[in-house]
Amino acid sequence: MSRFYSRDENPSIWTGGARDSSGMRTRLKDVAEALKLSVSTVNAALQNRPDISQKTRERVLRKARELGYLPNRVARSLVTQRTQVIGVVVPDLSRSFFTEVVTGIDEAASAAGYHLLLCNTREDPSREDSEIQTLIGSQVDGLIIASAHAPSENEVWRELRRTGVPFVLVDRFFRDTHFVGGDDEQIGFIATKHLIQQGYERIAHIRGPNVMTAIGRLKGYTQALHRHNMRVRRAYIVEAQYHDETGGSEAAYKLLSLPDSPDAIFAASDPIAIGALESLQQRGLRIPEDFGLIGVGNVRYGQYLSVPLSTVDQQRQEIGKKAGAMLVDLITGRANPRALPILLEPRLLARRSSCCKGCVSGSAVVSRVNAPDHKSVAANR
């Protein structure tokens, strides 16, 4: 009685189990038997293959629907070697950057008939490695990874290469990989240049942690200063976590305590800027008259803050969409397998927090730069 019964021999064990209360699932075989046809005929009919008579096809379709037949994608994948599933790895799903990227990915993926298998690594590198392994084992057709840590040459990344699963990186770049992200140098450059054009003279930068994106933004910041013959002061550069308002607040506090304190801040993210804003207001500074502020990310409600926050939109959803489309192309062999990075053009959204004087006359990196209103945001969501 304790043999490994086939479902056909002894259906009861399939329906009765305590842990598997699943009712009967209709298989091709069930449809075939009900019609006294063979499995392969039924299969051919359901696939609309031309070598099946119209009459048979209709009988099959009707019966399949009647029995509630749903193709078993697991079995199908085993033979076709494709799952129509894309693995997505993100470090923190609750951060708006990643949710918007995932939304974009889903848009592109679902349009091409792919589903998303989602992994939240909670910033844990070892978890990230193991999740990638599981995803490969799940036979995903491709992967999109927003890495928590620099993809070193560890086992997992070799594994990725060895198995040949196509993958696209997002947010963190690594050489010889497909990559889609914001143009961080541009972001830093645009933001800083904007503050300069608004007439601010002592511009500080609250940078992000030591990752590519933060480094790029910092670089853009220094370039913009150089370009306008302003000097870069070490003391004007402090660090905070991207998603941490408190850190931004503390960083701004530090900057304000400096002997020759700045009159503007380019924050590497909106949350940092929001934190900074708190400190500035506590100090009694008038914004934008006494002090200018700009962030990055275009978070929702940024325009409704106590001072509407200027920001650089890095096109988050578009990043996801492009990454998804690229991966699909890679999977279907339509894309250039040579890895080349895609950088999306950032857009300046000048709102009140930085509009000292020049704003209406137009710093004009973007045409809608002087419209800190509903429309400017709607157009960018």
Place this chain on the structure above:
Amino acid sequence: MSRFYSRDENPSIWTGGARDSSGMRTRLKDVAEALKLSVSTVNAALQNRPDISQKTRERVLRKARELGYLPNRVARSLVTQRTQVIGVVVPDLSRSFFTEVVTGIDEAASAAGYHLLLCNTREDPSREDSEIQTLIGSQVDGLIIASAHAPSENEVWRELRRTGVPFVLVDRFFRDTHFVGGDDEQIGFIATKHLIQQGYERIAHIRGPNVMTAIGRLKGYTQALHRHNMRVRRAYIVEAQYHDETGGSEAAYKLLSLPDSPDAIFAASDPIAIGALESLQQRGLRIPEDFGLIGVGNVRYGQYLSVPLSTVDQQRQEIGKKAGAMLVDLITGRANPRALPILLEPRLLARRSSCCKGCVSGSAVVSRVNAPDHKSVAANR
């Protein structure tokens, strides 16, 4: 030459294809052959079964690692009839409510060894139906559905019942189903009562669309009014979309145009409240002195708005966590298969937008009600 070659007979067709550039994937069989053992021995060794000698186990482990063996979960699922995957269906991934719920689900699911197969239906009921079908076909072990429409007795829902796939609803309730959500009546009651206790006298309500959550919140609103012997005026109830600031703004505008206009608004969501806030400020009303405002949801940055927004926290992430945990219990047979709804206790976060007078003295639904500061929010994330 055009037969269906097995991979062992003719490996080239598996590695050479244009659309499938996947390198060789190591199978149990490969490990077995390399070691001159049988597949089942290797399998047993990898599963740490006790009836394998220590020596063999080590040889197998070493060789498996050396060859980069990763178990094929598709094949495994086909035989075990379990995928360790949970299907998640949401109407709009970019809305913070759903991303937080999904984050919570993932937390519970991953802790139990499950992965998430995510479907974004973009509010399209027909898409929702087809996605659920696909998920069932994917043999997911269970489903969590945040429905876009009332689950009518259509084909898909019968299918769900028939196949016996365990599922949990979130956000929208339907009779005889497992459900986890906020306690909407409580939400409406608490918010309205709070406004009353703050001394506001003509309290309006901007309700959500005609779904369960909005109906519950409306009911709580009317109950609170009744309880305090205030009458419910039809004109004081207008409607907007949950996630639409503009709609909230328009709704507030309508209310302010009323002959006997209100002096406070309970908005069914934070975005609605944020939109309303705009209208109020445009009208030159002082908040909270002239006008009280409270929303629902505790969106991020709500405390940094031009007027820090009072809100009712419905515990979004917790909703996901509970739903995930419940589903896992259902799958493993540890849960009561009798459907009973779980309603999470809402929490009042009284910030400036509603703190006319009584705030510091304490309306005291929650102890931290009088702390519109960092801490109150940090504790609730």
Place this chain on the structure above:
DNA sequence: CTGTTAGCGCGTTCAA
């Protein structure tokens, strides 16, 4: 302790 055998549900080939 190890190997043999059978089967999960579907897709493909080839013979009838």
Place this chain on the structure above:
DNA sequence: TTGAACGCGCTAACAG
């Protein structure tokens, strides 16, 4: 136009 046979990679039962 239809059906029989095989294999995808893995797991479980059972015999040796």
